[in-house]
Every structure is written in structure tokens, then in C-alpha cells.
Amino acid sequence: MKNENSYLVSGLLNQQFLLPDLLDEIPVGIAILDVNGKIKIVNHTWQTITGAEPGSITGLKCMLGLRCDYCFKGCPIMSGKTDFDAIATDADIIDRSRIKIPIRLTISPLFSNDKKLSGFVETIQDIRQVAELSSSASKAYSLGGLVGTSPQMVKVFSMIPSIAGTDSSVLITGETGTGKDVLAEALHNASDRAGSPFIKVNCGALPETLLESELFGHVKGAFTGAHENRPGRIKLAHNGSFFLTEIGDLPLALQVKLLSFLDDKEIYPLGSSKGFKANVRIIVATHRDLKQMVLDKTFRADLLFRLNVVHLHLPPLRERGEDILLLKNHFLKEYCTKFNKKIRGFTKKAAKILLGYHFPGNVRELRNVVEYAVNFCDRDCIGAEHLPAYLTEQDILRPVIESAKVSSELPPQKEYSPAESWDHAEKRMIIEALIKNGGRKADAAKSLGWSRSTFWRKMNKHAING
Amino acid sequence: MDIKLLIPLFNDEVAPRFDLATDVLLVKIRSTGEYDERIVVLPQASADDLCALATSDNAHTIICGGIDNEHYQYLIWKGIKVLDNVIGPVKIILKAHKAGTITAGSNFYSF
Numbered sequence: 001m002k003n004e005n006s007y008l009v010s011g012l013l014n015q016q017f018l019l020p021d022l023l024d025e026i027p028v029g030i031a032i033l034d035v036n037g038k039i040k041i042v043n044h045t046w047q048t049i050t051g052a053e054p055g056s057i058t059g060l061k062c063m064l065g066l067r068c069d070y071c072f073k074g075c076p077i078m079s080g081k082t083d084f085d086a087i088a089t090d091a092d093i094i095d096r097s098r099i100k101i102p103i104r105l106t107i108s109p110l111f112s113n114d115k116k117l118s119g120f121v122e123t124i125q126d127i128r129q130v131a132e133l134s135s136s137a138s139k140a141y142s143l144g145g146l147v148g149t150s151p152q153m154v155k156v157f158s159m160i161p162s163i164a165g166t167d168s169s170v171l172i173t174g175e176t177g178t179g180k181d182v183l184a185e186a187l188h189n190a191s192d193r194a195g196s197p198f199i200k201v202n203c204g205a206l207p208e209t210l211l212e213s214e215l216f217g218h219v220k221g222a223f224t225g226a227h228e229n230r231p232g233r234i235k236l237a238h239n240g241s242f243f244l245t246e247i248g249d250l251p252l253a254l255q256v257k258l259l260s261f262l263d264d265k266e267i268y269p270l271g272s273s274k275g276f277k278a279n280v281r282i283i284v285a286t287h288r289d290l291k292q293m294v295l296d297k298t299f300r301a302d303l304l305f306r307l308n309v310v311h312l313h314l315p316p317l318r319e320r321g322e323d324i325l326l327l328k329n330h331f332l333k334e335y336c337t338k339f340n341k342k343i344r345g346f347t348k349k350a351a352k353i354l355l356g357y358h359f360p361g362n363v364r365e366l367r368n369v370v371e372y373a374v375n376f377c378d379r380d381c382i383g384a385e386h387l388p389a390y391l392t393e394q395d396i397l398r399p400v401i402e403s404a405k406v407s408s409e410l411p412p413q414k415e416y417s418p419a420e421s422w423d424h425a426e427k428r429m430i431i432e433a434l435i436k437n438g439g440r441k442a443d444a445a446k447s448l449g450w451s452r453s454t455f456w457r458k459m460n461k462h463a464i465n466g
Numbered sequence: 467m468d469i470k471l472l473i474p475l476f477n478d479e480v481a482p483r484f485d486l487a488t489d490v491l492l493v494k495i496r497s498t499g500e501y502d503e504r505i506v507v508l509p510q511a512s513a514d515d516l517c518a519l520a521t522s523d524n525a526h527t528i529i530c531g532g533i534d535n536e537h538y539q540y541l542i543w544k545g546i547k548v549l550d551n552v553i554g555p556v557k558i559i560l561k562a563h564k565a566g567t568i569t570a571g572s573n574f575y576s577f
Contacts, residue, residue, distance in 0.1 A: 056573050059575070060553065060573075060575060063482050064482050064531070064553050064575075067482045067483050067531060067532040069483065069486060071482065072483070072486045072511075093532075094483060094484075094485075094532030094533065094534055095532075096532075096551055096571075097535075098532070098533060098534055098535040098538050098550070099534070099535060100534045342514075380512070
């Protein structure tokens, strides 16, 4: 056991004082190690974080006292290195009460006056709160279930509060699986109507005859089988929001009736001449090109104008770049919690496959892929072998997708022609932004939400000369 | 009846972390008092794999360093005795086990 005098500090202040007294006043865990990496002295905070009794660890190798994962992942002291620069890293320890604590660890060598190594100083900070904050900060990239950091999504997020504050009709467009339903619900939840009902009807899910009764209701005896009065979904949404998804599938006859309701906000149940004034906010969504449908005379132009007060477009996943990485981690976390699994992430190969895939089913498909992978993963990292086979054998699915496109009654949206990959989409975005801004790079960069240097770097990457 | 011990290793001492050990010492203690030792090398460090090894090998006791509460409670639930926070060279620990002087938190390094 060292004599107290061993830790006397002289020359710093007018009087001598003990080093432990000084260290104990510092709110960071500090350990002083000798040249062999053995613990000489630790302060109170170090003991509090690790839970170790000071008497029981003095003279032990640091890894036996600290029990940090970094000890096994290249700690220079443990590997006997003496010549290294100060290190700062995030790691974790298991304290004496068996709690795994994330820490910020720093290690620095200490040198004597004649530049000889005299020992090391190690500091640890409990970063549990920071870790919690950063996990909640990651939610800053999300709104009502929508997650993203791409400029297109940031633009949508910034528009939601102001749109939610009004009662204007909203038209949401986007390919299947881009999150139109989620956005509609987010709009409702961000509005003053949040406490009132949010009623959703899928226009494509019901036959025309049933759909009319479903939307507007009926009175007893209105048709065969109408044994009782039934309020329509619009009436149920009174004071709330009414969400019509797949509005492109709404039959023409009902389009007229919906238009009439939008004009005077009054619904007439089937078989009744008595109207009901419904105070509802209408949100509609479709994956179809309504303008093209108007030209094809399958959708009423006046209804489109009435609905298209506020138009929000959700970009397909392949045009959202790094959002794929953010979303795959988001879904991984979600399914790991749901299935009680401990998976740290994706291997580089798996991440590359996901980033390179064009995701015709968009976010919904990505979510399903991650759910599949979490189910089949028996390691702590999702590898390529845990991903659905069709991701690596895309040719198998291609004929199906192509035939589906051919058999589709309506042509795909022209306004947002599908890109082959993120690279392709990014290049197109840059060219479009440059054209839109008359070749002014600063304005084009601003419109994409990028800094000038990022914009310049990406222009170089795609060999765009401006 | 034979008793089985499982000790995660780091070189010739108890691994400071249960979840980061790749070498495991499996000890069969015969009713005659003999200790049969066998070292198993795991393909990767994993607390789950170690727990699986302990249960499949019908380990009676685990002697280890730091173990997180989740795996500790799981092993207890499986009826395995866990002596954790143990520090020291394996040889001395086995002697202490023979002598019945080992407990959770034992430190076998003398300064």
C-alpha cells in the first residue's frame, strides 16, 4: 500500500496537496496507470461509474478494473504500445451491478521531463444520457412515422405544420409504398382536428354500390337489405379528417357526388332527402396520374381542381438517396424490439445490396425486407445471406414487374418518371435544378438543400459541366 | 455425480468480460474429486453462444468476470450458479474451487 506522501503534489500551488483530493473534485472518471497499464490511482467518479472498490483494483491491469470492450478491440496499452497519440473513443463497460454502461473513453500517455514514458492517464464519462438524447435526436429526422433526411422529405416535413393548420383539401401523390397513408395521418395529427376521428376509406377496396353507401350512408329501406339507418364514413369523420385513399379508383358516378359534397359540405344518405352538414377536412391520395386520367376522361377535371388545393408529392425511395440507410436502421431497430432480437446492423455487403436495389415497392418493400432479414438473421449482423433471395437475383422479378407495367390499364406517371438508381436520380435532380435556376449553381444547390461545395462535388461526380 | 464448471478465459485468467470471451474452459469434476479440463474456442465472442454452451453442456457453475444482468438472470433461471466479478488466474481459481473458498467478487491477485 502506498504511503499518502507518494501522492503529494508540490510546486503547483503555494502549499503541498494530495493528488487524490484534486482528482476527486473532477466530475470525470480518472485513472492513472503505470507504464505496464496497471492501475495506480482512480478518483471517486471512476469508482462510481465502474462500481469497483478502490482497494480491490489498485495494482490490477486496467482491463480487470474497467472491463471495457475497447480493451479487447485494440487498446494500445493492452497491446504493449508505448508510442501513440491520445485516443478518444466511445465504448462500453459492465459495472459491478451488471449494468452495461456506454462510456466515452480517452487514453493519453504521460511523459517525464526527459520525454520518457511514465504512465498513462485514462478518463471515462458515462454517456447514457447522451446516448438516449442522440436516439431521440434521430427522431428529429422523422414526423408522424415518416423518416427521412433527403431534401425532398425535409421539404415535405417543413410543409406539414403550415398545411395542417388550414382546412384546405390535400392531394397526396406518390408511388405505392411511399407512405401516403402515413403522411395523411401525420397531417391529421398535426392539425387542430387531432382529437377528432380520422376516417380512412380505400376507394379501390369496395364495389361501386357498396362504396356509395359506405361514404354517404343510407336510410332504412333505401335498397334491398338496408334493414336499418347507417351513417356514412363522412358523417363519422364529423369534426375530424376524412381520408380517401386510391381516389383514382373512385367511380365516375361517385366523383360527382363527392364533388357536390366538397362544394356545399352537405351529405345526403342514400334514400334520404334530409342532408347533414359535415365539418370534415378532406385528404385524398393516389398513386395514379390524375392529370392523365382527366385527359383519358376517367377522372373529372372539376373534382381534380377541387381536390388539388394543396398538393404533396412523396418521392420514391430510390430517389431519396441516403434515406435508405436511415430507414433500414429505423426498421431494424423497430423489428429488433418487436422480435426481441439483438442485431447490431448490416454487413457492408448487405448494405450495398440494399442501396443498389431500386425498390419498386418503396418504403413498404424495404420494411418487409428488413422484417424478413431480422427473422432469418441468427448473428449480430444482417448479412447478404439473410436478405430475400430476389434482391440478389433481381432478374427473376424483372419480367413480373415489366408485365405488370404492360398490363396496367393506365400509363405510369409522366411527371415523375422512375429512375434506375440513386445515382441516376441524383444526376437528374442536379440537371433539373440547374435548368430550373437558369444555370445558377448557388440557387440550384439551395433548392436541393445542399451546400455549394456538396453541389460542386456531386456535379464533378456525375461529370456535369456547368 | 459429475459436476461441470464453465470459465470464460482471457489467456490464462478469467476473462474480464463474459460477452467478449472466445476461449472457454470446461471442467468436469468427477465424483472422485478429479478435475478434467477441456478448452473450447468459439468462432466469435458472444454472450448468447456462451449461454447456449453452458445449457447444452449442463454446466453446474459459471465462474466469470463482468456479466450483464440479462445473461446473468437467464443463467440463474436455467438453474446455473453464476459466480461473477471474479478476478484471477485460472489455476488459482480452480484450487480455490476445490477448497470451496471461491465466491462471487473474489480477487485472487495478491499485491
